[in-house]
Every structure is written in C-alpha cells, then in structure tokens.
Amino acid sequence: MSRPAHRMATDQARFRDIVRGRLREDLRKYLQSSELIGRQAGRVISIPVPQIELPRFRFGGPGEKGGAGAKGKPGQGKGEPQDGENGVGGSGDQPGQHPLEVEVEIEELAELLGKELGLPRIEPRGCKKLWVEGGRYTGVAPEGPNSLRLFRRTFRQALQRTIASGEWDPADPRVVPIPADQRYRAQRSHPKPQSAAVLVHMMDVSGSMGREQKDMVRIQAFWTDTWLRSQYESIEVVYIVHDAEAKEVDQETFFRVRESGGTKISSAYALCRDIVRERYPADQWNIYPFHYSDGDNWSARDTKECLRILDDELLPMVNQFAYSQVKSVYGSGQFKVDLDHHYGEHEVVVTAAVEDRMGVPEAIRKFLQRGR
Template structure:
C-alpha cells in the first residue's frame, strides 16, 4: 500500500456521498504486501528455532501422526513474545457457555472443554495456545539440509518406469533443423563427388533432429526396513525405528519419484509384513538376524533389479542376536551390503548396556552401525547413515550426546 504523509490515507479518486459526509476510495488495486519484511523476519526466527530444536522435533510424535495431511507437523513454543502476563494455567475465569434454552448443536464444540479458554484474562490469547505451527516441509528442509546425498553410483542411476522423448538421431524429415549436421551432410556429399567443401546446399542435405523414446531418468528407490520383533523390542524401540524409517523414506522421496518400502520383521525367522504389522504387532522369541538379511537379499533379487532401483537397507535391533548366528549374520550382512547402495545397522538400547557382538563386528569392519539410546538419537542415526552435509554439525551432535 502506498502511503503519503501529507494526506495520510487515500489512494486515488474518491466518490463523495450525497450528504458529503463520507467519501469512498477504491483502494490500491495491487495486493502489495507491506508486511513482507516482518513476515520474513518472523520466518527467520522460526527457522532458527527449528534448527535449535531439530533433534527433539525429528522424533516428535506429531510428525508421524500428521504425515497424511502434511500440514502442521509440530509446534515450537519458543517464539512466544515475552510479556508479563497472568498465569493462564491457574485460577478461574468467566466464559460464555450455551445460553439457557439453547442446546449445544449436534456435533458442536464440547462444552466441557477443559484447559484454556479465553486465555486467563481478556487481552491475551486471541489465538488460544500461543505456539508457532511448523510445516512438515519446513522441518524436512531443515533436517535434509544436514544430510548429504547417500552413496549414489551415477552410472547405475536407477531408471524409472516411464519413457520420455529425447533428442537423438538425425533424419531427413522433422521439425527442428540441425544446422551442423546439414552442413556435414553437404560436405560429405561434395567430398564424395570429389570437391570437399560446403557448397550448393540442396534439399537432400537437410537434416533434422529426431525425437526418440528414452527411459525416464531418476527412477525408483527401495528401502528395506528390517526390524527385530523379538520379545525384547518394546514400544520405545519400535517408535525410534519408525521415526527413522519415516525420515529415510521422506529423504529419499526428495531424490526419487517413487520410494518403495519393504518391511521385514524377524525373530528367529524373517517374513515380509505390511507396515501396520511391522510397527504394531507384538512378537516374541529369540533373534536370528541373518534370517532377515537373507530374506532381504532374496526379495531384492526377485523384485528390484539393480538397474532399476537404488536399494537401501536398514536394520534395527536391540542387539540380542543369538551368539551362534553371529558369523552367519555378519556374512549375510556383507553380502546384502554389496547388493545395496547403503546398509545401516542401528542398535537401540534405553540402558547403558554395552553394544552387542554383531554391532562390534560390524563396527570393526568399518560398516555403518549406530547406537540409539533416546529420541534425540534418531537425527544422529540419520546423519551417521547418510553423512553430514556439514561436518561441523556431526561434531555438534556428538558433543551434545556426550554431555
């Protein structure tokens, strides 16, 4: 909105009413956002806050719940404007209920809404709880800005299912003239006739670009989600694994048009299950990790050809692998690793128990293996597996962990 201080408001020709007491202006037509810089600054502050709380927010339950609608992922409370106010969580306040004789409409808001209402006193809380909603996209952006591209072989870049037109051969008919080829055709013709020079362009010399079908670049990716569902894997362990797989899939979606998830649950025996079973069904029994590695390998061979798919395999376990299985597990893990772009092993303990033999063996071989102890470690695992885009960040995470 333009502004002139001599005539404070007023944008153009005004219409006078009959009584001449009122004038009406048409306003500026263009929607000029005078608040853009203020909004930008506010956004900056949000981004700062996201970065500040990233480790917490990555494992935020809201994120997983609101995945479908992709709207408000989580909230930051830190952007409250600092003011001296009454404690809104205390005492009584006056509120408007449904007036006498007027019942709450069917499906209307509950009258028994507890907690906060008018915000403990008049002026405050025009928006109820003052929190800043964060879009999932913003959060993802912040998370992924810390992650480097996973190991990709550009030669083996997966092809997609579709085909798309590409410029390739040259022909005598077409719509897009290829000058260089036309001259070349003329030159070779003349050379054949004994005089190697460009002269007397004839219609038969004309060359045109030809469109041909080429496989669509950037195809699918498949994430093999392997999880131990033995009796010792509790809700907490599963939750961490779930957060991790969620972000892995989100991250890969940035790179590939489609990302397949294959869920393999295992105890002493591995089987492919659907997502719901994977995360929710309780299981029991011991742990034989090699079974999962072998099944994953088999599924990859059968369904996801190496030319078509970039494959990623991650295994989460509480580390209680049967000792007798360890050599087999290690060997099959190696074989699986050769087959995929990236293999990662995550071991979840909520206690300070020392890591399992499998972990130690993988670690010794220089394979990617990480320990997760709390919600915040999910981000650490992502960085460990995919590599930090900024090495300083990795150090910062480690420092935080050690503290």
C-alpha cells in the first residue's frame, strides 16, 4: 500500500494552489499592511490564512448570541477535526482551531508582487565575482561521511603507511586502514560569478516620525527587500537610523527604536557612504540606499550638505537612490521638494511621497519599476 501521506501530496498541493490564488487576490491588502513582516525564515515566508470553510446552513442570526450556540458542538475545543470524523482522539489539553499558515517562497511572493505592480526584472550592473564555497565534488579530504568514502584511495593510503612503517610483509600482504588513512570525496571551492546586492535602509526617527509613519516604512522596506532578494543571488541589508546623529542598528532595533530630537539627514548619508566604502566595494556589489523620512530637515545648510554627499560620493557608487517621504503631522515635506528641484528626472534618484497606507504600493512601484 502506498503511504497515505504520499497520496495526500496532491490534495495538499491543490489546497496550496487555492491559497495562492487567494494571496494573489489579496496582495493589495498585504501591500498596505504589516501583517507579513517578521514572518520570514530564510527564503520562506509563512502567511497566515483563515480556514476556508464551506458555507453551510447554520445557526447564528443577528439575535443569536450566547445561548445554545455558544455551548460548542461535541468535539470542539479538543483540537480535533470537525465532526463526521471517525473517532479521532485528540490529546485534549489545547484550544481547538489553530490558524493555518502556508509557506510561500520569497521568489513566489516576489513574482506576485512583480505581476501586481508590473515590475521589470533588474539587470545587475556587470558581473561581480565572489568566491563561492562548495560546488562540484572534485576534491579529496581526510574527513567526510562514509557514503563519500574513496575506497581505493583509503587503501592506497593504508598501504603507503604500512610500507613506510616497516610492517609490510610480502608473505602476508595484509593492509588494515586506520582512521587516519580514510579519504573522502569533497567539494572544491572555486570562484564563480554571482550577483550580490546590498540594501541600505535609512530611517529618520526624529520626534515627528510616529508609529504609523514607521509602519509605512516597515511595509516599504519589507516589500523592496522581498523584490530585491528575488533578483539577486545574495543580499545583505544594512539598517541605519538617524535623528541629528546617525548610527547603524540591527533589524529589530530599526523597527522598534523610538528616538527624538532634531533631524540632520546628512549624518545618515555620510554613514551610509562610509559603510559602503568600507564593506561593499562598488565593483562587487549592487548598492541600493533607501531613505525614509517625513522630510523635515534641520536646516537648508544641512540639505546642501546632503546634496553634496549624494552628488560627489554616493550616487556614483549606487544602482539607485530612493527617497520615500511619509507624511506626518509635523513634517514640512521640504526635503522632497529640495531633492526634486535639484535632480528633476534623474537617472539614479527616485523620490516618492506617501500620504497614507493606500499610497504604499505606488511608492514601491516607483522604486522598483526602473529595473536598475
């Protein structure tokens, strides 16, 4: 008998298809909510989906609260499949229904995103060579799994050792390998062209950036990450927060941190420049700085300094520089005006204004539509 779990594969695949269909329909919703953030593990994102129930005649009119309806059918609250099931015993100490989670590969989610927003694929600037571990099993190593043991090599080694140590007796030609004689097939590392990219997310965390503004930033960062991850073989992400000063932080802090104080955007740009110069040479990396702010820079002089860093130092290194201005009650929004005035329709610089969550998908589209 074939295993039931194997036969189930078809039904499971079909269910996942249906869920993906739903996901496609609901993508706009996800593009405006932070629901998927933090659900990523490696290259997989687990997405909570509501149980898909067949509609049935059931009780529950408008006046039907509590009473018998709330009493629960037999089997509820037992972690069991619905009734009609054949005497299935649950272990009985857990709540009944767990929301389902369906795992979707980043590539797949990115593909949905690309279709939804009409994004072109990115052509990496040139081919960057990185050393890649692993590859073909053409080498020999003294350690490894038994399944990769090289029998002849091992014995040749043992023979050499036997002869060298003077134990060899032609009358009794016995060769017994000891652990040090074992030889195994091994991977050989070699240079391989690989496309790599680094994203630098810079966020203004001055007092005027509220929770909602940060949420909009989170959503944009998540989706641009997702897209770029699907376009490059390897991705690194750098997070920078700034008020009047800039510092590099981890992802957790980036989204949680609550700072206050003035805003000096140039501090972030300078830090970004330094990090890129130090760790991500432009001839090996595709570089994508993103800056999120409510556009209320401290002084016109600092804005001038920003433009200088961009023009002279940052822009020549990067694939694209993106500035997203999220609207806040306190923000003047002047910075975007200044950028647009300075660059106009620039090849490398792209700016977007996000009024509210509804505007997030459009901003993401603007950032990614150039295929750079």
